[in-house]
Amino acid sequence: MGSFRYRAYGLDGSFAEGTIEAASMAAASDALWSQGLSPFQLGPIDGGGTKWWNREISLGGGTRSADLVAFTREFSMLCAADIAMDDALRIVQTQAASVRLRVLVDRLLAEVLNGMPLSDAMQKQEKVFPADYVAVVRAGESGGRLASVLVELAELLERRAEIRSRIQSALIYPSMLIVLSLVTLVIIIGGVIPSMAPIFTQSGKPVPVTMQVMLSLGEHWIGILGGMAALVVGGGTASAAAMAEPGRRRRLDGLVLRLPVLGAFLLQQETARFTRTLGTMLTAGVPLVQATRSASGVVGNRHLGAGLDRAIEAIQQGAALHRALRSEVTLPAIALQMISVGEEAGKLDRMLVRVALILERQIQASIDRFMAALTPALTVGIAVMVGALIMPVMNAVLSINDLAAR
Template sequence: MPTFKYRAYSGAGDLLEGEIEARTAEEAEDALFRRGLTPFETREAKPAGGGRLTQISFGKRGLNAAQVASFTREFATLEQADVPLDQSLRILSAQGATPALRELAQEILARIVDGASLSDALTRRPDVFGPEYVNVVREGETVGKVGPALSDLADMLERRLELLARVQSALIYPALLITLAIISTGVVLGTLVPSIAPIFADNNKEMPSGLQFILDIQANAGTIGMVVAVIIGVVVIFYKMAQSRPAWQIAIARFYLRIPVVGPLLAQFATARFSRTLGSMLKAGVPLLQGLESARTAVSNHFFNNELGEVIEAVRGGASLSGSMGKVPYIPPVAVQMMTIGEETAQLGDMLLRVAVMFERETQRSIERAMGMLTPALTIFIATVVGGLIMTVMDAVLSINDLAAK
């Protein structure tokens, strides 16, 4: 019988690790539920045909973040309108925006009809609902506030999508500029230069320096391409090696945080995501330690993720959250101050959500300022490159006129 390694939450909110024997991953998770544990991750210890561990994933159709946010908002609206849970899911399964969402609602409904709770049904789709999502729903069930819990989750997901949409929108114009610059450069190098260069060679005249430089680049394009390919290959190999070396990942993430402008932006984004996740979970009644574990998984920066592991251990040992967070480098001091106020007034969840809103807005403003500076900078750079090429061609054309006059 296969052996599965697992990470699961206990009833006290502690994250436990161990091994369990079962025929399938689903049976392993059922056994963990019977033990009073909530599975976070289930991995086959000795998969057939190889030694690589893979996280078990359920579901036949993938869902993007926008679809999950839409599903959560519609579900929250129905629950807050006091529509029974099974009826809400029947409505969603019949009127979902996409076939994938309707299939998802039908799957959840089937598990609930079989006797599972909503949170237990959601755990069977880890490819759609992460640990933070499931934990908020579970605590909402405990206190009888599933609707508000889903509403908080919808707010969190929608804010993340809004930030992503702003970044994508801001990058459209720079991407268009770069595309036009590449096309313009290709036209100059592919048509004008080859037409002009032979005239000087046929007349045994010295090639203009600018035109000669372009021809030298074209002549050595293979060597240049090889050097670029080697550099890209080294970067790719280094990146793949770093994926299996946590210490390298942490060092790289810390390097990013030291870059001017970029570093503070990354720190603000990580702080906002951590605060919103933890604040939403605390408001839903999730214990602090369990909320910290889930909030940690929401932070993608490896350096912060590692530091948050130490914060969790300090809090488990009796330290305050604000005091432990104050020792994390690059965390904005104002965030720590607001956490302190939240702990002193017993409103840590609300204060964390305020921290999240503040830094989400600041992140948006920083991105907008950066994109506002990027557009004119790109315009000037592209104008310089294309203008330089055109001036080189014009210089060659004038030289041809001189040859004709002679």
């Protein structure tokens, strides 16, 4: 058992300080939470030179995206129910599923109780809350629409998480097929072929070329794996060096967008993220130039990002959004047309969200079609590969049996 000193907040927002006996710091934290205390500083009393109050609970580099989605959804529902902000944070804190999320909410609560605006408190946690997230919350605070803005943010984050989850789920079965095919290759090359090779040597029949290749692979597999690893490391290093130069990275991203199928898919994905983020920020009341600049930050393609930067400069000079985008960026035609209609009708924020929804549905349909074709293609490919390895061996074995029978 060790002694730990803590500083914490109670459920009523009161400050508490003291010591606690526990087997570990994690056990001490759990014990404090069970007592209704929310520790924001916790450390062992070791008598060393390091002050215990300098040892804050670490978030481990930031919460997971799932934690951020959960926090935004729960907090937005509580704010929409007209619950006071500090009470809403306490409720989210008590219902948090992970320790990291409880620590995050506790830090936000401490800053809010000290009189700091929620957006400023979130800005201090920059590893958790992105800049566009903070900008939307700040706009909601200034316009008195924090609850509705948080609902919009929750829908935005949930939509992003849903797309990621669908892609990951769609890749599970093909990944299993690839793993099983690799296991099959290892069994054939490492077990079946070496056990059958002596049959040919004892009968005086030449070993088939296919078996000779597989026997060579089995004997030199360490060198082959080492060479493949060296190629991967070398290729990765060369790619990282190439990507480090902004101009080269921008040109490469532009080439990727011109690829026949992949380019159109990536363009739809980037456009959907940009329009949904921009629509959410405009709904929150963020000015157009600031919202466009923040929304361009979610675009990963450097070629598109450079075009958006030029479009922002045109908007600052008085150009309409749809004209600036049409002249500087290559976006899907449906997106440009709907943005133009929304801007002329004074409903740009709603139209941007609708554009994002349409593109996300197209992306999902493309993923479904691709995965529907990929699974049988992998199955047939694996069957052909295994058959190509087995058939020459089986033919040679059958020929040896025919000779023995004669």
